[in-house]
Amino acid sequence: MINADLNRRDFLQKATTATVAVATGVVLYQTGGTANAATRADATKRWGLLIDTNGCDAGCDACVGACKDENGWEGSGNPTTDPSWIRKVNLKDKRTGATKSLPVMCQHCENPPCVDVCPTTASFKRPDGIVLVDRHACIGCRYCIMACPYGARSFVHEPTKNQKPHMPRGMGTVESCTLCTHRIDEGRLPACVEACSTKGNAVMTFGDLNDKNSDISTQLAKHVTQRLRDDLGLEPGVLYGGL
């Protein structure tokens, strides 16, 4: 009887220890992913980008190169399956023949369809409006790619190489522009914006759309701008001037 009691007590102690250990692991795992990213974000801010297409040169892709270097998503030469976080698109007005060039990346929508359709909540929006993929929770179903009206997301088709410590990537998951959250959270500019101002024509402005006195808000108050596929009511955080 005594032995049985001791065994039972022993068992309960071990079971409690194991439960606490597992629970701690689960909590740590969760806070290390989405929760951590969300708590760093400032809910009073709404980060946005303004792109002046009047000055964007069709021959310049400084923003694309900077993003690849910063985030380590250089492709392997297979254009159909290589990742694309940001791309340059050249346009011609059907009626007038006027040409335009502009970068297209995740538009960081206020009402993002990728977040709506994601079955596992891996696609999520930070309190400051940045739309991200939690690569620990992405199952690689690609429904978000189907739902994005901007072709802003890509699927990692091949084993990854040259990963950056601040931007882990994984084969079999979906990824897209993070607006360089790792830089923003340190008070720096996204890599594309910085490259555009130093190597390009300085047509990209980054800032807080909620701050009336920010550079981006001041410019938006002066000029007519457009959101891509504004008819869909997604309220993107990326705005284009001169389009």
Next chain:
Amino acid sequence: MSKATSFSTIKGDGPNYITLLVGLGTLILMGLGAAYYMEHNGHHVTGMNNQIVWGVPHVFAIFLIVAASGALNVASIASVFGRTEYKPLARMSGLLALTLLAGGLTVLLLDLGRPDRLIIAMTMYNFKSIFAWNIILYSGFFVIVGLYLWTMMQRSMVKYTKMAGLAAFIWRLVLTSGTGSIFGFLVARQGYDATIMAPMFIIMSFSFGLAVFLLVVMSTCNGTGRELGDETLYRLKNLLGVFVAAVMYFVTVKHLGNLYAAEHSGVEQFILFKGGIITTLFWGGQILVGGILPLILLYGSGTGKSRSAIATAAVLVILGGFAQIYVIIIGGQAYPLEIFPGYDVTGGAFFDGKVGEYTPTLAEFLLGFGGVGVTFMLTAVALKFLPFFPDSLASGEESSD
């Protein structure tokens, strides 16, 4: 005079049965091998890419899932609508619904970028996602149809059959609406974004599911020497004809509606006239093979009572169904996103403004056929161990319970 239907397991010890199991097992192994190959190397070894992210595996998966819901039709007609002449086939109808769904979900799961994260899909739900709703609907389908079968097969539970049948009937209507809405809710793409997708998928499920069911019943009778009466067969084939015509009606309404709206004329031109293989599959596969020819075979004066013609019609409905789902899934993605209305795209690094290219690979087909193997392996094994199939389907045989 009708008498009680008796059910029994199939013997399942002859060379034909063993050959069938070996063949299906081979299909499953090849499917698993293809999945391993894709997961190990990454999806770049498939024909899928960043423009066509859902390919042939999804065509197989959606076909099987849609057919699963439709296969339950015969049981519903018996239990919900009280048509006793369908009762002898109700158990088989429920079984096939479960096995088709299992096959479809196997393909869907194994095509994921990270199938090892199934536990995440089962535990982290975004209730705003129609995809997440489908996970719940599919899981619930297994439970409800399982219970439904129990009420049919356990004598003491028979009093609950009607109730369980009604629940299963409602559930499967919601389920197929959910499957159609996976596409219908995609506002971003011109080829989707149509609420008619939900009812169209329901009627597609009736047609594809019954075609598969008809073939399984015919081949089971053939393989086991059980009688399949003309009356039963003609009843099923007439029903199939009605469903085939109904699918064509929905397809016509969908495309006419799109043609009427100028904003959708581009995608309609693409699907109906300029889409290359998509256009060929639409007219040749979906309309001719999957619609017109089966209708001629099912109702033609020379063919309507021929068993081989009826079986051929069912095969054509299935082939046309695959074509239809291919056109919906691949065609809808291949047509470029309309990101810049009013502009021509003259250059873009991500195939902006260009029709998506897709050449499916062997691995994708093997994975798809692996799912088919799972469906029929489960069916064949279940028939051996539980009495799903009636001893006779001769005319005049009806269930009294």
